[in-house]
Amino acid sequence: MPEGLALALALVVLAATLAAAVLRSPYLSEAVAAAGGAVALVAVGAIGATRAGDALRTLAPTVGFLAALLLVAEGARSEGLFEALGAVMARGARGSPRRLLAYVVVIAAAVTALLSLDATVVLLTPIVFVTATRMRTSARPQVYACAHLANSASLLLPVSNLTNLLAFHASRLSFARFAALMVLPTLGVVAVEWLVMRRFFAVDLERPLRQTDAPPRPALPRFALAVLALTLAGFALSSVLGIAPVWVAAAGAVTISVPALRSRAASPVALMRAVEPGFLVFVLGLGVVVAAASANGLGSAVRDALPVGASLPDLLAIAALSAVLANLVNNLPATLILIPVAVAGGPGAILAVLIGVNVGPNLTYVGSLATLLWRRVLRAEDADAELRTFVALGALTVPAALVTATVLLWLCLQV
């Protein structure tokens, strides 16, 4: 098949897969779209079976790692970690919306870093909403902080975001080295978000609350926290011990799931569902589809556009380009497209890509589809008003956060 035609086919399948994922049609799940598209591309010869197999083999360990992390987050939820965090915020806020925001920022950043952005969006954000509502303060600044930090605080660890996991395998960095290079960029981004949010939502945050008695000290789920701490220590020591981090994650997943299985609070079927098999299939299918596009000309086009040096201007250009691409096609495909090219530039280029694809989505979520997305969850006129707020907040935070994080990454790379 001529390269141009193969590229066109691969891009059409990629667009269709993304559309299925955003539209969430009950008739066509995104997993079926991605897997079916991948099979079709192999069948028509747009990508060779060997090449598709290579793409799957490269992705398989990452997908296994992701499954283990999803189980760890589900275990933490069933042990009551997120309710406890809600109680910690309510108690710490002592009746002040500003203090509540500070707690939300710190806790959302920590949950994102340790348990991934999915945990912050799916498990923590509803708890934050409930906490703010019960405290009788506006939930809007608080849930915006969660939504933003789920993306922008997901720089710290390889486990914080699927994009990081994808890059981590390619980067050949140790877990500890990855974290050491990303700790200052993450702190910089969180500081930018916090400062902007405080000003942006000043009117909401200035409305005082009735002073009530401090809520009682919450009982923290000690078992879940111990497993999380040991898992984190295992990650940090994995390269010293010579164990691949994926086995540390698997051990954590098994340990945290045991009590729920024993007490029959969770069934094996529920755990299977927590692993999100449809999502794992989606990632594998998407990997093959992007590999088909990359092999047929998209890769060389990206190679021409993406600088792969480690100078500060190069890193800034990489982060900016990655942010733009993440807004055009969402950050998962963007990472799959960019990482194979950025590998040539070493750890600096790879981590700069991650800064772009993780912080960038706060600009519009999924680019031109953002309006549509908001309209699915709000009435049309409310959706447009909220989208304006989201875009305004993104415009105030994203460029500043990108530059801050990239400059700090560059500094860390000099050491």
Add this chain to the structure above:
Amino acid sequence: MRALVWIAEDSWQATVAEAAAHLPADADVTLLHVADAQAEGVVAAARHALLGRPHGEPRAGAEPLPAISAQAAQELLAEALAGLGRPATLEARRGRVEREVVAAAAGMDLLVLARDGDRERLGPRSLGPLARFVVDHAPCRVLLIWPNGAPGVATLPPPPRAPGAANG
């Protein structure tokens, strides 16, 4: 006389006290609370933007957010009714707060609301965006109260210099 009293989380005690003291005994009082649906939309949209993740029901045991905010609104209205100390109709709405308040005021003779802005610096900003919108668009008389008691005349700033007056 039909009076609508807007119950807001941070100022309802003062609003209710004012209404109890100043509304005529025969007034037909409605206590209104509007839950902000926007924040729920942000939670849902953030979830929706996670590409490729499962999207069925929220996990078992988790109450839907609108139910939680509806329950919080009912509790607040019940406390306000107890504070008012006389019979009143309770009305809970949800949506864009400022627009719902104006819509609820249709057919009323009086709307009672509290300032929701910066109460430290007296001036235009003592009205926040919500109260500003409601005052500007209210289809009836408005009783605008100070949540922390009215400021004394001594807080009046010095008059601005007349335009064209000689400097110094």
